[in-house]
Amino acid sequence: MKTRAVRLYGKKDLRLDEFELPQIEEDEILVQVISDSICMSSYKAALLATDHKRVPADIAENPIIIGHEMAGNIIEVGSKWKDQFKAGEKFSMQPALNYKGSMDSPGYSYRYCGGAATYVIMPQEVMELGCLLKYEGESYYEASLAEPLSCIIGAFHANYHTMMGSYEHRMGIAEGGKLAILAGVGPMGLGAIDYAMHCDRRPKMIVVTDVDEKRLARAESIFSITEAKENGIELIFANTKGLEDPSEYLRNLTGGTGFDDVYVFTPVKPLVKQGDKILGRDGCLNFFAGPTDVNFSGECNFYNVHYNSTHIIGTTGGNTDDMIESLRMTEKKLINPSVMVTHIGGLDSAAEATLRLPEEPAGKKLIYTGIDMELTAIADFEEKGKENPHFARLAEITSENNGLWCTEAEKYLLENWR
Template sequence: MKTKAVRLYGVNDLRLEEFELPELRDDEILARVVTDSVCMSTHKLAMQGTSHKRVRHDLAKEPVMVGHEFCGVIEKVGKKWQGRFKEGSKFAIQPALNYQGTLWAPGYSYQYIGGDATYVIIPPEVMEMNCLLDYQGDNFFMGSLAEPVSCIVGAFHAQYHTSPGSYVHEMGIKEGGSLALLAGVGPMGLGAIDYALHNPRKPRYIVVTDIDEARLSRAQELLSPAEAQRLGITLHYVNTRDLPDPVDHLVSLNGGKKFDDVFVFAPVRALVEMADRLLGHDGCLNFFAGPTDPAFSAQLNFYDVHYESHHLVGTSGGNTEDMIESLEMMSRGLLNPVFMITHVGGLNAVPDTVIHLDKIPGGKKLIYTHKKLDLVAITDFAERGKTDPFYAELARICAKHGNLWSREAEEYLLQHAPDI
């Protein structure tokens, strides 16, 4: 079977190609991809090429399919898996396989599986590691968002605290404690606010910072302090750009106390050092942002590590349990990460989007892999619609749903957008 896919051959060498997939083996599964959400991690993969930790081979000789936040339909099941998986069922994938101690992952390490493709062959290790997950949603885009949400879930689970006189680590954010999310109104920051508000282990107080007033305003509309208050949580959004002493101001908002948990969503040295200064006794700093510079570093106060029991954690992706939790909370309506999506495009838009992702404003860029579409911001649909009836209708549909993407918008796109 032929597939069309975007493959990486070297640093920023992304090519949209059509080629034959190999014959399906008994221990493999053939799948049709419908959506992929472009991740900043794929941008970093393109920047680093063969030197990336998840790349297995020389990319010039064995290029890899990119994209790891994808959702689709199982087309054909090899004999080994026929009692476990059904043709025609929807799926999502946890790309962090943790297979035999390797960093192998779809979207980074394989020639024939990645999210930016029309059809893929799922290798046996995905099933062996229970990373091919059943998806029951009535749309595809939420299945693509399950992976980034699982990264947030995993980060919250990785936090830990201790009790006086005990060496037992209590995992998770401090229940009833205070939480600071720095540079926290990007797509992953918004997801973290949503999870902090709606997961069973809730903080008492949340402060979210950024230096972009427009993004802060959008966050307040989507995840309002009033909604947080209804849930028993005090939520503040703060623009720290012009504050003479951001740490003093944020601490004053928390009743003069420093924070139990602090997350950093941008790889900026000054931000990491601010997070360190915000930590209270037994505070846990989560460096969530993945830097592209392998030498990235910042100063930490080791006096406070010793006397104030400060600790530091970092996670790169979630695990299968985190992904299952994400899918379950989404299916129950407890999480609604659709606000992460700000742009929509087709497979043809992937190479340019991946290479320039750090310069494209907004949140998640959602790709429909069987379609040929420019990458367009949802907020630009109406302008495009002045000359293109397709975008005029998408603008009308999105306006019905609070200018957010929706099942109705997806169904319209799948029916009316040109095929790749």
Template sequence: MKAKAVRMYGEMDLRLEEFELPEIKDDEILAKIYSDSICMSTYKLAIQGKKHKRCPQNVDTNPVIVGHEFAGIIVKVGKKWQDQFKPGMRFAQQPALNYKGSMDSPGYSYEYYGGDTTYCIFPHETMELGALMPFDGDSFYKASLGEPMSCSIGAMHAQYHTKQGVYHHEMGLKRGGNLIIMGGCGPMGLGAVSYAVVCDYHPKRVVVTDVDDAKIARANEVVPPSWAAEHGVELQYVNTAAMDDPKQGLIDLTDGHGYDDVLIYVPIPAVAELGNDVLAYDGCMSFFSGPSDKDFKAKVNLYDCHYNATHIMGTTGGNNDDLIEANKLAADGIIDPAVMVTHVGGIDSIAETTKNLPNIPGGKKLAYTQLNMPMTAIEDFGKLGESDPFFKKLDECCKAHKGLWNPEAEKLLFEHFGVTVDTF
């Protein structure tokens, strides 16, 4: 069958093209893809090409489908899996496979397996690892955003704390402690804030830093402190660029205690160093934001590491349990992953959006692969709606949801472009 996909041939060489998908084998599954959220990791793949650890060396002759934050519907199931999966099942998927030590992942390594496509083939290793799972939510975008949300959930599960003289780690954020998310007003940070407020071991205080007043204003609107207070959490957004002494100013927000948990959400040495400086005794700092520079370094206080039991760690991606947790929280309406999304477009917008991702302001760029549409900022819907009734409807729909993308908007998009959601 024919598929249309964004495929990578080398460094910054992304092409939208149509090609023939082979028939699935008995241990494979064919899926129709409806949505994919564009990740900065895909941009890093594009700029590195063959130098990326997950990219095959023959990519110039055997291009890979990019995109790994995708969701859709199962179309055809190979014999091996017919007792577990059925056509018509909506799914979410975990791209961090790590199958038998391999770094191969959808969106990086496979010719026929990725998210920026109309159809793709799930290889046997995905099902063997339990990385293909049903999704019971009311929209595809929530399942797409489950993967980035699971990364933040995994990072918080991986935090740890100790007791003096006891060689045992207490995993997770410090319950009732102080958490700071540095550079946290971007899309991933807002997802992390949402989870930190509702997780079982939530802190008593969450401080979120940024240096952009517009991003801070949006954060206050879409993940407001009043909502956090309903869950017993004090939430505060601060602009560290406006502080005379950021280190002391941040510590003062904790009544002098410092931060039990520090999450670094931007790959900037000065931000990591500030995060290290505000750690409390037994504080754990996670460097979450993966840099593309292999020589990325920042100064750390090893005196505090020795005498104040501070520790530094990092995670990349989440596991299946993290994704299941993310999907359930979204499906149950406990968190709204739409706080991450600021732009929506079609499959024809993916290549250029990916190549220019660092230069496009805002948060997550959400693509619907069964239609063509320029990548469009949600905040621009109103202006476009002055001359286009479709965007007027979209604007009204999003404004009714605090300016956020939502299931009703997704349905409007599908109706306008004649996209049918397959049922079997």
């Protein structure tokens, strides 16, 4: 079977190719990819190429398919897995395999498996590890976004707290505690707000900061302070730009006691320092944002580490249980992954969109692999609609959904776009 795929040949060398897939083996599964959201990790892989720990050394001769936030349909099942999977089922995938100590992962390491493609072959280790996940929700994009949401869920589970005189770590954010999400109105921050408001271990206060008033306003339009109150949460959005002492301002919001949990969503040294300064006793700082600088460091108050039991952790990715939690919460409409999405495109736009991620900071860029479509901001649909009736209809659908992507928009796109 022929597939179209975006493949990595070297540093910043991404190409859209068409080629023949081999016949699947008895322990493999052929799938059709419908949607794949673009991750900053794919940019890092394209930037570093063979210098990346997950990328093979021979990609110039055997290029790999990029993309790992994929969802689609199962097409053909090898005999080994016929009791577990059937053609026609929807799937999502957990790419963090860690198979037998290897760092190989779909989207970084495989010639025939990656999200930026029309058809791919799932290698046997994906099924062996339980990483090919069935999905029963309405739309494909929600299943694609289960992977980035699992990273958020994993970060919330990874935080921990202790009681004075006890060495037991109580895992997860402090229930009924005070939570700060710094630089929190990007796509992952928005997902974190959504999860914090609707998970089973809710804080009583969520403070979300940023320095971009436009993006803060969008976040406020998505997350209702009234709904937060109904869930027992005080939700505060704060623009810290221009404040003489942002840390003091944020601590004052807590009554001076500081935060139980702080998440840093961008790798900026002053923000790391700020996160450390606003921790309360037994406060946990989660450095969520992955830097590209291998020597990145930030200031930490070790007096507070010693006497106030503050602590720092970092998480990168979620595990399969986190992914399943994301899928089940999405299926039950407890969380809304579309809050993360700002741009829609076809497979022909995926390579450039990946390479330009740092230049165009926005929300998640969602690729539908079976179509050709220039990467377009949802906010620009109406303007594009003056020349293209399909964009006009998408503008109508999304405007009726608070400017967010949705199942109806996806269905229209898949049925009407070439």
